[in-house]
Amino acid sequence: xxxSKLVLIELWKRKSQLxxxxxxxxxxxxxxxxxQSVSVVSEQNVARNLDNLGANILVLPQAASIDDYYTSDIDxxxxxxxxxxxxLTSTLAGxxxxxxKLTRRVKVGSQSIVLTGILPKSEIASKPLWQSSGLMGAGLxxxxxxxxxxxxxxxxxxxxxxxxxxxxxxSDDCLAGFQVAKRLKLAVNGRVSIMGKEFKxxxxxxxxxxxxxxxxxxxxxxxxxxxxxxxxVSAIEIMGCxxxxxxxxxxxxxxxxxxxxxxxxxxxxxxxxxxxxxxxKITLVMLVIIFFVGGISIGNYIWANVxxxxxxxxxLRMMGAERSTIYKMFLLKALILGVAGGILGYMLGTLAGxxxxxxxxxxxxxxxxxxxxxxxxLSVAISLAGSIFPTYLAAKFDPHSNLxxx
Amino acid sequence: MILQGDNILKQYxxxxxxxxxxxxxxxxxxKGDFVTVTGPxxxxxxxxxxSIFGLIRITSGNxxxxxxxxxxxxxxxxxxxxKRSVGYILQSFALxxxxxxxQNVMIPLALEKIPRKEQFKRATEILxxxxxxxxxxxxPRELSAGQxxxxxxxxxxxxxxxxxxxxxxxxxxxxxxxxxxLEFLSKINRENKITIIMVTxxxxxxxxxxxxxxxxxxxxxxxxx
Numbered sequence: 090x091x092x093s094k095l096v097l098i099e100l101w102k103r104k105s106q107l108x109x110x111x112x113x114x115x116x117x118x119x120x121x122x123x124x125q126s127v128s129v130v131s132e133q134n135v136a137r138n139l140d141n142l143g144a145n146i147l148v149l150p151q152a153a154s155i156d157d158y159y160t161s162d163i164d165x166x167x168x169x170x171x172x173x174x175x176x177l178t179s180t181l182a183g184x185x186x187x188x189x190k191l192t193r194r195v196k197v198g199s200q201s202i203v204l205t206g207i208l209p210k211s212e213i214a215s216k217p218l219w220q221s222s223g224l225m226g227a228g229l230x231x232x233x234x235x236x237x238x239x240x241x242x243x244x245x246x247x248x249x250x251x252x253x254x255x256x257x258x259x260s261d262d263c264l265a266g267f268q269v270a271k272r273l274k275l276a277v278n279g280r281v282s283i284m285g286k287e288f289k290x291x292x293x294x295x296x297x298x299x300x301x302x303x304x305x306x307x308x309x310x311x312x313x314x315x316x317x318x319x320x321x322v323s324a325i326e327i328m329g330c331x332x333x334x335x336x337x338x339x340x341x342x343x344x345x346x347x348x349x350x351x352x353x354x355x356x357x358x359x360x361x362x363x364x365x366x367x368x369x370k371i372t373l374v375m376l377v378i379i380f381f382v383g384g385i386s387i388g389n390y391i392w393a394n395v396x397x398x399x400x401x402x403x404x405l406r407m408m409g410a411e412r413s414t415i416y417k418m419f420l421l422k423a424l425i426l427g428v429a430g431g432i433l434g435y436m437l438g439t440l441a442g443x444x445x446x447x448x449x450x451x452x453x454x455x456x457x458x459x460x461x462x463x464x465x466x467l468s469v470a471i472s473l474a475g476s477i478f479p480t481y482l483a484a485k486f487d488p489h490s491n492l493x494x495x
Numbered sequence: 496m497i498l499q500g501d502n503i504l505k506q507y508x509x510x511x512x513x514x515x516x517x518x519x520x521x522x523x524x525x526k527g528d529f530v531t532v533t534g535p536x537x538x539x540x541x542x543x544x545x546s547i548f549g550l551i552r553i554t555s556g557n558x559x560x561x562x563x564x565x566x567x568x569x570x571x572x573x574x575x576x577x578k579r580s581v582g583y584i585l586q587s588f589a590l591x592x593x594x595x596x597x598q599n600v601m602i603p604l605a606l607e608k609i610p611r612k613e614q615f616k617r618a619t620e621i622l623x624x625x626x627x628x629x630x631x632x633x634x635p636r637e638l639s640a641g642q643x644x645x646x647x648x649x650x651x652x653x654x655x656x657x658x659x660x661x662x663x664x665x666x667x668x669x670x671x672x673x674x675x676x677l678e679f680l681s682k683i684n685r686e687n688k689i690t691i692i693m694v695t696x697x698x699x700x701x702x703x704x705x706x707x708x709x710x711x712x713x714x715x716x717x718x719x720x
Contacts, residue, residue: 090601090614095594102593404589407550408603408650409578411571489550 092414096421099398106394111430113386114471117379118434118464119441124375125460126442128368130452146184146327148172148342149350158192158324159300167191167321172346176325179345181338186328191312191321192304197283202269203304204283206312206322209258263288264306267296281305284315380471387426388475391419395483406488419480420473427472431465438464496559497657497690498524498547503556503566505542505713516542517553518713524706526657529684530692531704539713540694544662547692548581549573561657578606582651582659582689586666588643590635596646597622597631603654621649625679641672645679652683659683661693665700677703 100107149158150166157165173189191206258264263283265275270293275281279290288307296302313319327342342351395402402415439456446454505517517539524530532540545551547558549570558566565576582603583589590599597618604614622628625645635643644664651659661680665673681703684691695701709717 090598090605090611091608092605095591095598095602095605098598099593400589401591404591405602405606406574407577407583407589408606409574409576409581410606411574414606489545 092417093421096418096425100422100425106390107426110387110390110426111433114383114426114430114468115433115437117383117471118431118468119437121372121375121379121467122435122438122460122464123441123445125372126439126454126457127446127449127452128372129457130446130454131368134452145353146339146342147350147352148176148325148327148346149323149352151348151350153323153350165193165323167318167323168325168349170320170322172349173322173325175345176327176342179341181341181345184327184338184342188326189309189322190324190326191309191316191318192323193312193316193318195284197273197281197305200269200272202273203300204312204315205304205306206309206316207258207306208309258291258306258308260308260311261287261289262291262308264292264294265290266294266302266304266306268302269305270294283307286311286315376467380474383430383468383471384475386475387423387472388479390426391423391476392479392482394422395419395479398483399486402483402486403488406486412484415484415486416480419476419483423472423476423480424469427469428465430472431468432461434468435461435464496523497526497528497561498522498692499557499559500543500547501557501559503543503546503558504554505539505546505551506554515713517546519556520710520713520715522708522715522718524690524692526690527684527688528690529681529703529705530690530708531701531706532692532694532708532710533696533698533701534710536696538710540710541662542713543710544660544692544694547660548577578603579654580657582654582656584644584647584651584659584661584664586663588635588640588647588667590643590646590650592635595632595634596627596638599635599646600649600653603650607654617653618649621653625649640668641675644668644672644676648676648679648683652687652689655687656689658690658692661691663694663696665695665697673697673700 147158148168150168152166170189173187176184176187189208193204194201195204196202263281265273265281269275270290273281275290275293277290277293281288281290283305288305294301309322313321339351339353343349405414439460442454443456446452500520500522503517503520504515507514507516520539520543522530532543534540542551546553548560549565549568553566556566557564560576561580565573577583591602594602597615600618600621601614604617609617619628619631622631625648627642627645627649630638630642635646638646644667648664651661659680664680665676668676677700680691680693683689684705693700693704701707707717707719708715
C-alpha cells in the first residue's frame with residue numbers, strides 16, 4: 090500500500106466521477122488538437138501555393154525602382170556583390186534562399202533580349218517551373234513553408250516542399266527562356282553569341298508566362314565580365330520566410346544594408362502572414378478558453394472530491410499524514426486526470442480532424458504525433474492549475490473538525 | 496513516565512466570551528497504563544484526548560511525551576510523532592470506505608513508507624490477531640460494526656505505537672460487542688505493554704482502566720488507580 094496506490098484505488102472505485110471529471114478536459118484538448126491539425130495542413134497548403142509564386146523580398150540599390158529591376162535598363166543602378174555575404178554572415182533567420190542577379194538588356198543580332206546572370210545552386214526555387222527542365226540539383230530549404238525545425242514541431246514533413254537548385258551552370262552554358270528561344274530559333278546544344286561570347290544552350294525552359302520567358306540566363310561571373318560590372322548585381326532576390334517577415338525581417342535587413350531598398354511583394358506576403366496569423370489567433374483564443382474552462386472544470390471536480398473526502402483527510406492527518414501527503418494525493422490525481430485527458434483528447438481531436446478536415450476545409454488531415462506530447466503537457470498543466478487551490482484548502486483542513494463530522 | 500500534562504488550558508471563543516474546555520488539567524501517565532477518562536458530555540474528555548498530540552492546539556500548559564515537550568512543536572513534528580508513536584481509535588471507526596480491510600490496516604505503514612512485503616506480512620498477522628483473517632478483502636460496508644471496530648484497532652496497533660488514544664471506542668456497539676472490544680483493548684494493553692488512554696461514557700468500560708480520570712467542566716475532579 091502506498092499513497093499512489095490509494096489514489097489509483099480511489100479513482101477506480103469512483104469511475105463515474107472520474108469520467109465526468111475527464112469529460113471537460115478531454116473535449117477541450119480534442120477541440121485544440123482538431124483545430125491545430127486542420128490549421129497546420131491548411132497553413133502548409135497556403136505556404137506551398139505561395140511558395141510557388143516565387144521570391145517575396147527584393148533587395149535593390151537605393152536609387153533603383155522595381156521598374157528598373159523588370160526593364161533591366163542599361164544604366165540601372167547596381168549594388169556590390171559583398172551584400173550577399175553580409176546577409177549570409179548575419180544572424181538573420183528566414184533568409185535561407187537567396188539569389189543575386191545581374192540583369193541587363195542586350196542585343197543578340199537584331200533582337201533585344203534580357204541577359205540575366207545567376208549563381209548556380211543559389212538560384213532559388215523562385216522558379217519552380219524550372220524544375221521540369223531537368224536541371225535539378227540538391228534540395229534547398231523552402232522559405233515560407235515550414236523549415237525542418239518547424240516541420241518537427243508540426244510533426245510532419247512535406248517532401249514536395251523541398252526545392253531544387255540549379256546545381257551547375259558552366260561558364261559557357263546558358264538557359265534560354267521559352268519566348269526568347271522561339272524568337273532566336275535556339276535549340277538545345279545549339280549556340281548563341283552574346284556580346285561577342287559564345288554560349289552553349291543547355292536547356293530551353295518551359296513557358297512560365299513571366300518576364301523570364303524573354304530572358305537568357307548565364308553564369309553570374311560571365312555576365313559580370315561581359316557587362317564590365319564585376320562584383321556588381323542588380324538585385325538580390327530572397328525567398329524570406331513569411332513568419333520571419335512578420336517578425337520584422339525587413340527592418341533587420343535594412344539595418345545591415347542601409348544603402349539599399351528592401352521591398353516585399355506585398356500582396357503575396359501579406360496574404361500568407363494574415364492567414365498564418367489568423368490561424369494562430371484562433372488557436373490562441375481557443376487555448377485561453379479551454380485553459381479556463383478546463384481548469385475551472387477540473388478545479389470543481391477536485392473541490393467536490395475534497396469535500397466528499399473531508400473525513401478521510403481528517404483520518405489520514407490524525408494518523409500522521411503530513412500536509413505534503415494530502416498535496417500528493419490530490420495533485421497526483423490531477424496529474425493522472427491530465428495525462429488521461431491529454432491522451433483521450435488527442436485521440437478524439439485527431440479523429441475529428443481526420444474525419445472532418447476533408448469536409449470542412451477540403452484538405453486531407455493526417456495524425457500529428459507530436460501533438461500527443463503537447464496535448465498531455467497542456468492537459469496536465471490545466472489539470473494541475475485547476476487543482477492547486479482546492480488541494481491547498483484540503484491540506485489546510487483542521488483534522489479534528491473533519492473527524493467530528495459524524 | 497510516558498506522558499505528562501501540566502496545567503493544560505484550552506479556551507474557546509464563544510458568543511463574545513471565553514470558555515475553558517480544559518481548565519488547568521494536570522496528569523501523569525506511566526508506560527503500560529490503561530487510562531480511562533470519564534465525565535458528562537461537554538466535560539472536556541474528547542478535547543483532552545485530541546489536545547494531547549496536537550489535533551487541537553492547547554492555549555497554555557505543558558505536555559511532555561516520552562521525555563520531550565510536544566505542546567509547542569511544529570505541526571510537521573507532531574505529525575511525525577502521531578505517525579510513529581500513536582494509534583487512534585474513534586467511535587465512528589473512521590475507516591476509509593473504498594479500501595478493503597487489509598488496505599485500511601496498512602495505511603499507517605504506507606504513511607511510514609514501510610516496504611510492501613513487510614506491510615502485507617504485518618497486516619496479515621495483525622488481522623489474524625484481531626480475528627479478521629477471513630475478512631481481509633472485505634470493504635467496511637461489508638463488515639459488522641464490531642468487525643469494523645476491530646479493523647480500526649488493528650490499524651491502530653500495526654505500526655507498534657507507544658500509546659493508543661481511544662475516543663468512545665464502544666460508543667456505537669451493543670453491550671456484547673462492547674465487552675468484546677474492551678477485552679481486546681485490555682489484552683493489547685497487557686500483552687504488548689501499549690499505553691491506552693480511553694475516553695468513555697460507560698462506567699463498565701471505565702472499570703477496565705488501571706488509572707481513572709474524571710472530568711467535569713474542563714477540570715479533573717477525580718483521579719486514581
